[in-house]
Amino acid sequence: METSHHTTQQTEKEKDPNLEKISGIEMKSIGVLMTCPMHKYLEQQLETHFNLFRLWHCNSSITEFLKTHQGNTIRAVVGNTEIGADAELIASLPSLEIVASYSVGLDKIDLRKCEEKGIRVANTPDVLTDDVADLAIGLILGVLRGICASDAYVRIGKWKDADFGLATKFSGKSVGIVGLGRIGTAIAKRAEAFGCSISYFSRSQKPFASYKFYSNIIDLATSCQILIVACALTEETRHIINREVIDALGPKGILINIGRGAHVDETELVSALLEGRLGGAGLDVYENEPEVPEELLGLGNVVLQPHVGSDTVETSDAMADLVISNLKAHFSKKSLLTPVI
Numbered sequence: 386m387e388t389s390h391h392t393t394q395q396t397e398k399e400k401d402p403n404l405e406k407i408s409g410i411e412m413k414s415i416g417v418l419m420t421c422p423m424h425k426y427l428e429q430q431l432e433t434h435f436n437l438f439r440l441w442h443c444n445s446s447i448t449e450f451l452k453t454h455q456g457n458t459i460r461a462v463v464g465n466t467e468i469g470a471d472a473e474l475i476a477s478l479p480s481l482e483i484v485a486s487y488s489v490g491l492d493k494i495d496l497r498k499c500e501e502k503g504i505r506v507a508n509t510p511d512v513l514t515d516d517v518a519d520l521a522i523g524l525i526l527g528v529l530r531g532i533c534a535s536d537a538y539v540r541i542g543k544w545k546d547a548d549f550g551l552a553t554k555f556s557g558k559s560v561g562i563v564g565l566g567r568i569g570t571a572i573a574k575r576a577e578a579f580g581c582s583i584s585y586f587s588r589s590q591k592p593f594a595s596y597k598f599y600s601n602i603i604d605l606a607t608s609c610q611i612l613i614v615a616c617a618l619t620e621e622t623r624h625i626i627n628r629e630v631i632d633a634l635g636p637k638g639i640l641i642n643i644g645r646g647a648h649v650d651e652t653e654l655v656s657a658l659l660e661g662r663l664g665g666a667g668l669d670v671y672e673n674e675p676e677v678p679e680e681l682l683g684l685g686n687v688v689l690q691p692h693v694g695s696d697t698v699e700t701s702d703a704m705a706d707l708v709i710s711n712l713k714a715h716f717s718k719k720s721l722l723t724p725v726i
């Protein structure tokens with residue numbers, strides 16, 4: 386459900402003296418291309434402040450769309466986790482200056498091309514950290530306590546025939562986190578409050594963290610009961626969760642993925658779950674979204690979410706505000722709030 390409680394925030398922002406270098410009228414003539422429908426409030430804000438083009442309004446190819454809509458008037462792209470800015474899109478926009486992503490993940494943006502062409506890139510970190518970490522904990526509880534399965538049990542009237550049966554305790558379990566960035570750290574803090582021991586794997590040991598560090602992901606998977614994927618998707622981390630990692634986690638282990646589908650070798654995950662080599666999984670992301678492997682749909686030890694880690698009204702609005710602020714800052718020749726490049 387969406388709300389429209391932005392008036393005060395907006396007014397304050399518009400009074401920001403940093404943003405007065407370029408007038409609203411000039412800003413309004415700047416072409417901004419939104420790649421697909423995201424959040425209505427973001428779309429409204431883009432429409433209010435800029436000359437908004439919607440890529441999904443074209444039935445033909447991107448090249449055709451840009452020919453008819455004068456690709457050279459577009460100076461900014463707003464993409465997301467579904468459609469970002471790949472090499473083809475970047476190449477068709479000769480006046481592109483900035484990609485402001487409505488996401489923290491950058492895997493749908495050709496960062497090398499942007500760097501090469503001097504195109505700025507901004508994303509939406511921090512504002513979504515709590516929601517994604519909350520969902521990770523929700524997925525753990527969902528799998529271990531069988532929340533979805535027992536909800537269905539009540540709804541279909543089975544409780545009248547017999548008790549649901551026993552679930553598995555979460556408090557006190559050992560939790561391994563792959564990637565101790567903002568989101569990984571927020572998950573660790575939450576899991577600590579459940580009395581869990583925390584360990585992590587990352588490229589290098591984090592000096593700020595007191596959690597046990599593993600330089601080898603197999604060792605991390607062997608030593609924990611719940612393994613959570615919370616790192617960025619890069620060529621290095623694609624299929625970081627492979628058969629060996631899954632087998633190290635074992636038949637009682639639980640895999641939680643709130644990162645990207647491609648972090649996990651999905652075929653291996655499915656066979657491990659079907660063969661009982663893995664205890665369960667809580668997934669928000671998949672390799673070929675919105676496709677979800679058919680075999681997972683019948684499994685009671687799996688909880689599935691449709692990539693909604695940051696999809697609350699509060700966070701979506703905050704992400705939209707950040708996209709708009711980054712665009713306004715860029716076109717007013719001010720520093721980006723959350724620069725990537």
Ligand SMILES: O=CC(=O)O
Nearest residue numbers: 466487488489490
């Ligand atoms: O997946 C969500 C994001 O990258 O923001």
